[in-house]
Amino acid sequence: MPCELLVVDDSTDARSLLTEELGALGYRVHGVSSGREALEHLSIHLPEAILLDILMPGLDGFETCTRIREQSEETPVIFMTGLGETEHIVKGFASGGNDYVTKPIVLAEVVARIQAHTRTASLVRTTRDAINASSAAMLAFDADGALLWINDAAAQLLPTSEGNALPFHRAPSSLLALHTSEDRSAHFEHAGHLFEAQRISDVQDSVVVVSLQAQARRPADWRPPQLTAREGEVLMWVARGKTNRDIADILGMSPRTVNKHLEHIFEKMGVETRTAAADAARKMNLA
Numbered sequence: 001m002p003c004e005l006l007v008v009d010d011s012t013d014a015r016s017l018l019t020e021e022l023g024a025l026g027y028r029v030h031g032v033s034s035g036r037e038a039l040e041h042l043s044i045h046l047p048e049a050i051l052l053d054i055l056m057p058g059l060d061g062f063e064t065c066t067r068i069r070e071q072s073e074e075t076p077v078i079f080m081t082g083l084g085e086t087e088h089i090v091k092g093f094a095s096g097g098n099d100y101v102t103k104p105i106v107l108a109e110v111v112a113r114i115q116a117h118t119r120t121a122s123l124v125r126t127t128r129d130a131i132n133a134s135s136a137a138m139l140a141f142d143a144d145g146a147l148l149w150i151n152d153a154a155a156q157l158l159p160t161s162e163g164n165a166l167p168f169h170r171a172p173s174s175l176l177a178l179h180t181s182e183d184r185s186a187h188f189e190h191a192g193h194l195f196e197a198q199r200i201s202d203v204q205d206s207v208v209v210v211s212l213q214a215q216a217r218r219p220a221d222w223r224p225p226q227l228t229a230r231e232g233e234v235l236m237w238v239a240r241g242k243t244n245r246d247i248a249d250i251l252g253m254s255p256r257t258v259n260k261h262l263e264h265i266f267e268k269m270g271v272e273t274r275t276a277a278a279d280a281a282r283k284m285n286l287a
Contacts, residue, residue, distance in 0.1 A: 002026035003048035035059030069096035076117035159191040239281035
């Protein structure tokens with residue numbers, strides 16, 4: 001559904017043309033001619049996306065974007081520029097921009113980028129509200145691993161180092177893997193403590209949401225005392241959802257040998273099924 005936009009461009013002709021074309025598509029568009037006017041408008045009303053020219057007198061697009069980020073971290077900012085040099089593109093992202101289009105503007109490209117970024121921004125807002133309202137320990141990070149939110153329960157659960165308000169700014173690698181993995185859980189270590197994360201969001205969502213639980217810490221070489229080291233390795237991969245053939249490839253043995261190890265594991269652990277063995281392994285934090 002078309003949304004509300006702010007177009008910032010010192011060129012009257014370019015601003016009017018873009019405002020007219022987007023308006024014809026159903027967007028509610030407000031246009032201003034300078035970075036200062038844009039900031040004044042944002043202090044009163046926040047649009048769903050901003051199209052921002054780079055080369056403007058007074059506050060240029062880079063400085064304007066930096067100021068915008070002081071008012072809103074989430075509103076998508078799409079730069080409009082005739083500058084194709086890498087240094088300007090990098091500077092635009094560094095100032096807080098989400099994307100850029102080059103002039104002369106191609107309307108279909110602008111619309112596609114607006115739609116993509118407003119969908120993500122909406123998901124981000126919804127995720128933030130859900131996390132903040134939850135009594136369970138929850139946090140969210142983006143596809144690059146940057147921590148987006150952490151609620152009070154998670155902040156109390158995860159230790160922070162002196163002088164830091166957040167436990168980390170980038171998700172540990174095992175958590176980041178949940179963005180693309182079909183696995184819904186992962187373990188990670190933080191400040192000498194062990195935690196389990198359960199992915200709540202769908203795989204490939206642009207925002208990854210997980211719930212957290214503290215786990216009992218174990219030595220790095222720990223394994224159930226009744227299992228051999230090899231049996232412990234096989235059980236670990238079973239608990240992670242791998243098939244016998246997967247485990248055989250990982251550990252460099254035949255599927256038949258994996259099956260023989262499983263027979264011994266079932267007997268020693270007093271279970272009869274693969275599912276029961278996997279559940280027991282997770283309870284012992286072997287997974």
